[in-house]
Amino acid sequence: MEKNTRTGPGLFNLLMGTVLRHGLLIGASFLMLYPLLWMAASSFKPESIIFTDLSIIPPAFDFANYTLGWNALQQSFTVFFKNSIFVAILVVIGNVVSCSITAYAFARLEFRGRRVWFVVMLGTLMLPYHVTLIPQYVLFLNLGWIDTFLPLIVPKFLAADAFFIFLMVQFFRGIPRELDEAAVLDGCSPWRIYWKIMMPLSLPVLTTTAIFSFIWTWNDFLGPLVYLNDASNYTVPLALRSFMDSTGQSAFGQLFAMSVLAILPIFLFFLFFQRLIIEGVAHSGMKR
Amino acid sequence: MSTVAEKNSSERQSRSNAATRRDLIGYAFLTPWLIGFFCFSLGPVLVSLYLSFTKFDLLSPAVWVGTDNYARMFLDDPRFYQSLKVTFTYMTFEVPLKLAFALAVAMVLDKAIRGGAFYRALFYIPSLLGGSVAIAVLWRQLFEGNGTVNQILLWAFGYKGESWISNPETAIYTLVLLAVWQFGSPMIIFLAGLRQVPQDLYEAASMDGAGAFRKFYKITLPMLAPVIFFNMVLQIIEGFKAFTPAYVVSGGTGGPIDSTLFYTLYLYQEAFSYFRMGYASALAWILLIIIGCFTGISFLTSKYWVYYEDDPR
Numbered sequence: 001m002e003k004n005t006r007t008g009p010g011l012f013n014l015l016m017g018t019v020l021r022h023g024l025l026i027g028a029s030f031l032m033l034y035p036l037l038w039m040a041a042s043s044f045k046p047e048s049i050i051f052t053d054l055s056i057i058p059p060a061f062d063f064a065n066y067t068l069g070w071n072a073l074q075q076s077f078t079v080f081f082k083n084s085i086f087v088a089i090l091v092v093i094g095n096v097v098s099c100s101i102t103a104y105a106f107a108r109l110e111f112r113g114r115r116v117w118f119v120v121m122l123g124t125l126m127l128p129y130h131v132t133l134i135p136q137y138v139l140f141l142n143l144g145w146i147d148t149f150l151p152l153i154v155p156k157f158l159a160a161d162a163f164f165i166f167l168m169v170q171f172f173r174g175i176p177r178e179l180d181e182a183a184v185l186d187g188c189s190p191w192r193i194y195w196k197i198m199m200p201l202s203l204p205v206l207t208t209t210a211i212f213s214f215i216w217t218w219n220d221f222l223g224p225l226v227y228l229n230d231a232s233n234y235t236v237p238l239a240l241r242s243f244m245d246s247t248g249q250s251a252f253g254q255l256f257a258m259s260v261l262a263i264l265p266i267f268l269f270f271l272f273f274q275r276l277i278i279e280g281v282a283h284s285g286m287k288r
Numbered sequence: 289m290s291t292v293a294e295k296n297s298s299e300r301q302s303r304s305n306a307a308t309r310r311d312l313i314g315y316a317f318l319t320p321w322l323i324g325f326f327c328f329s330l331g332p333v334l335v336s337l338y339l340s341f342t343k344f345d346l347l348s349p350a351v352w353v354g355t356d357n358y359a360r361m362f363l364d365d366p367r368f369y370q371s372l373k374v375t376f377t378y379m380t381f382e383v384p385l386k387l388a389f390a391l392a393v394a395m396v397l398d399k400a401i402r403g404g405a406f407y408r409a410l411f412y413i414p415s416l417l418g419g420s421v422a423i424a425v426l427w428r429q430l431f432e433g434n435g436t437v438n439q440i441l442l443w444a445f446g447y448k449g450e451s452w453i454s455n456p457e458t459a460i461y462t463l464v465l466l467a468v469w470q471f472g473s474p475m476i477i478f479l480a481g482l483r484q485v486p487q488d489l490y491e492a493a494s495m496d497g498a499g500a501f502r503k504f505y506k507i508t509l510p511m512l513a514p515v516i517f518f519n520m521v522l523q524i525i526e527g528f529k530a531f532t533p534a535y536v537v538s539g540g541t542g543g544p545i546d547s548t549l550f551y552t553l554y555l556y557q558e559a560f561s562y563f564r565m566g567y568a569s570a571l572a573w574i575l576l577i578i579i580g581c582f583t584g585i586s587f588l589t590s591k592y593w594v595y596y597e598d599d600p601r
Contacts, residue, residue, distance in 0.1 A: 111314025135332035158324025237421035259422035
């Protein structure tokens, strides 16, 4: 990391530079995170002071907004969180399993037409979902899947997220071929190689896929908005939207409390998997 | 002689058997993806193209109307132009500002300083949360008439502001700000790029007496050009897809007076509020063509930024 070994400027200048830089960074961080901190603080404040109190430290940790907000809609947030968790977990499983199977075929198996299909798969990366949204809606409507979780889940079990396939192909190509060649000589079937060799060696990329699948699904708004109608099927983002529409300006404390709970899982994920997430962005950003 | 020929042909036979077996195995593994591809990508794209030439409201069968949808779009739909204008205005401000912030902060963090990873994580948090409804809800409150931004302006400058959200002049800029706030992910890509710039270039420049500005202009910018370009294309594509913030902040209307009517929001309204599925499909195809152009450019230039393959990190 030590790149610029300075020789010219004196210790004082160096110190001033460091202080200035840290001052700037701390200031910028505070400015950026202030809205989030303020929202978290406001979720503990009584409704009467939310709009006038700029402090990021609440006068007291009063959980009234949380308990009231949790039951403010016709269904309690227990239902919405259950729905969100259910969808997110199934999407994670679907993506990890189906994308790794597909990626294994592209990265390791020899068969006619592989190159062509690979290019086609890359092509689907560029496809904005708006183009497929309406025909997919018509398809799910005819299948009777509207107002169920199936439209959000089933495509993920059919490797619909080409981005993760691509990420995994890149990773699989980095695993030494000698390993599976030795396994072939030992009489291992491709399925066993996939399961016993590739999967255990690919934990980093599988984890990255799982994390990003979870975060994207958890935050997804358009999908649930289009496919889910009944309030008992709402995911957390839909519930927040309808909370905002129904209470308008009157219950911002409760709305903030539920918003804090909505982003809390993502925040926790980030705390635990920070390195993987940031590497994922640096890498996938490069290769997307 | 004959035995050799026989052996050859049986070898060829077994080789072609092996090839068939390999094909079978390969396609067995590929089956889930192939089903997904035909059902959720290729099929829908073709159906979408067909629907874009029809009038279709989900209840009655689609009726072929030729190019009527496209004609209406280009000749007789002010909201189509408004949504293009909103989207391009948004991107004209959002993309350069976001990239400038991302690059500036990345350059500060690239210097070996204590806590670099900590700051990097802090700056990335908004990118992680920014697309969620929760943050859009917060944003709406921040820029309301009696919202936090105006409270701060009042407290700091004694300035009494109006709602930034209900003013058609300013509403879009609150969304620009929300996007710029999420400069974390291009910043991380810039950081990876900055690590690739050979340090001896800077050392040589220092010996020649080049100042910080000159070094930035003559070394950092050219060396980083492919990454900047790549980030830009990525952000433009993302910009076209922006939906959630505009929907939540405007309550799904794109208002006030269509000033936040993003292209995707207009498409959504046409399809799922008015059930004009044919017209919405035509809108989707125009979007596909626009995004296709930008992606094409990025692919044609991809050879300039793939040198990250060898990143030993």
